[in-house]
Amino acid sequence: MPKLKTKSSCKKRFKVTAKGRVKFQQAGKRHGMIKRTNKFIRNARGTAVMSKADEQIVKPMMPYQR
Numbered sequence: 001m002p003k004l005k006t007k008s009s010c011k012k013r014f015k016v017t018a019k020g021r022v023k024f025q026q027a028g029k030r031h032g033m034i035k036r037t038n039k040f041i042r043n044a045r046g047t048a049v050m051s052k053a054d055e056q057i058v059k060p061m062m063p064y065q066r
């Protein structure tokens with residue numbers, strides 16, 4: 001069997017937890033913080049775990065991360 005390619009965009013953006021869930025960095029904090037509310041900035045801190053439906057899209061792009 002040939003080796004499977006990992007999608008480069010996915011390996012940069014996502015990590016897989018020990019239980020197999022996909023975690024990602026919260027979006028929306030690169031620039032334009034003045035127009036964002038303090039609540040938005042606070043809630044966008046850290047990482048989050050992806051929903052099951054989105055995991056089904058991302059996981060086939062990372063074949064060796066399971």
